[in-house]
Ligand SMILES: Nc1ncnc2c1ncn2[C@@H]1O[C@H](COP(=O)(O)OP(=O)(O)OP(=O)(O)O)[C@@H](O)[C@H]1O
Ligand code: SF4
């Protein structure tokens with residue numbers, strides 16, 4: 001099994017730098033969880049890595065899978081579960097027929113109904129006969145997962161694959177996806193916790209187009225180093241926190257066009273910010289558990 | 296406060312043409328000023344129950360009494376004034392807001408629909424934007440120009456505009472990252488303290504439901520399997 005290595009990836013769309021010097025590694029046979037809030041650049045990162053951005057996007061940097069350009073082996077060795085199930089499925093064709101076409105395209109055998117069952121779809125025969133609009137969001141998401149895993153790719157890139165799912169369904173989907181190398185994109189930092197420690201799991205935290213922290217899941221979750229990661233983890237509802245008193249990160253993330261040219265993009269929201277944070281951009285430092293923070 | 300619950304659903308049944316029974320005898324009550332959670336696997340019927348309560352789906356059997364009045368058989372003309380007191384925050388704020396209206400226009404639209412006068416509307420919109428933590432500048436933006444969390448605040452402001460007694464929230468925070476989610480949960484709790492609004496809060500996230508709700512109903516295969524547990 002191979003891993004995916006993304007090096008110094010930068011994406012500029014319409015003159016605006018949306019993703020800025022991203023380094024990420026999906027361990028071979030392991031999981032990389034890419035966490036960040038809406039608009040931080042997670043989807044653009046994975047779409048750029050797989051060569052899926054249109055001509056309007058200027059991409060520099062590399063993404064390699066087993067030594068070759070990741071874009072060239074997408075669909076064959078790399079399966080993609082896109083973020084928006086409504087647009088990723090053809091609205092005019094039955095779900096089963098769409099899975100069958102993927103199987104034909106890659107000349108692999110397999111039964112669409114069995115693949116749906118494997119993705120945790122209850123009553124898979126009915127779902128195979130259904131059109132996408134007849135399914136709930138959670139069922140559509142699992143149908144997409146069935147499509148992406150149909151040819152048993154070595155690596156799956158799943159963008160928000162569990163967001164619309166209840167805990168039971170999410171667990172079944174994660175069990176299916178973690179049979180191979182996995183890049184899991186999510187806005188919910190709690191997903192990393194649900195993966196357990198059975199295999200190598202790395203968490204990377206994205207903020208304003210950059211990776212601000214990256215390290216082994218257990219380390220990042222139990223001893224987060226970056227103030228933004230700490231804020232995200234503290235905001236999770238936990239027993240004992242009185243209603244209405246969840247700790248929040250003040251303010252909001254900057255739009256790509258309004259990110260500061262110098263210094264740390266998190267500074268306006270950071271309780272620890274000092275002068276240097278406004279002047280110099282913090283670079284990732286610190287061995288296997290890295291954080292980009294001056295403090 | 297009277298003993299009559301604000302909302303009382305009795306024996307709701309809904310069967311879809313596909314044969315799926317989304318609600319199979321669902322009964323529950325929501326009292327004034329409380330938050331009742333509704334959890335369950337996807338497809339267990341939560342959203343169907345929400346749509347019946349809101350009068351968007353007609354049940355095959357069962358009754359919904361809001362403040363003592365039966366809703367399911369009420370003609371639309373009579374339902375409208377009640378709808379001002381029974382509002383909705385849906386899952387996807389961007390999709391539920393009219394893309395051509397600014398945030399302020401969306402809120403004003405709901406007020407106009409319930410007979411508010413123009414000069415009262417202006418002041419009320421400003422007050423609501425402030426209550427949900429948005430500026431007048433946000434009010435001038437269209438959904439595409441707002442973040443997911445900001446758009447969800449607009450949806451909440453719109454729902455609270457008519458000073459409802461009950462707001463049904465269907466996965467209202469599920470698509471938000473944890474930091475924005477925490478802001479919205481704090482906002483919902485604060486507004487409840489200020490206005491006494493009750494929530495029927497649908498979510499697949501146990502931690503969120505545990506945090507926000509006074510009681511929790513668990514749905515499975517169209518039935519409420521666990522009677523509402525009081526929070527300790
Ligand atoms: N095709 C595009 N043209 C212009 N801007 C874009 C395009 N695609 C994305 N962007 C912008 O790039 C930024 C990053 O977007 P991206 O979709 O990667 O965010 P994300 O982290 O995946 O967010 P979410 O959690 O909401 O999915 C956003 O500001 C977005 O508006
Ligand atoms: S570099 Fe400074 S502003 Fe940025 S996260 Fe660290 S302490 Fe906060």
Ligand SMILES: [Mg+2]
Nearest residue numbers: 042043083159
């Ligand atoms: Mg995305």
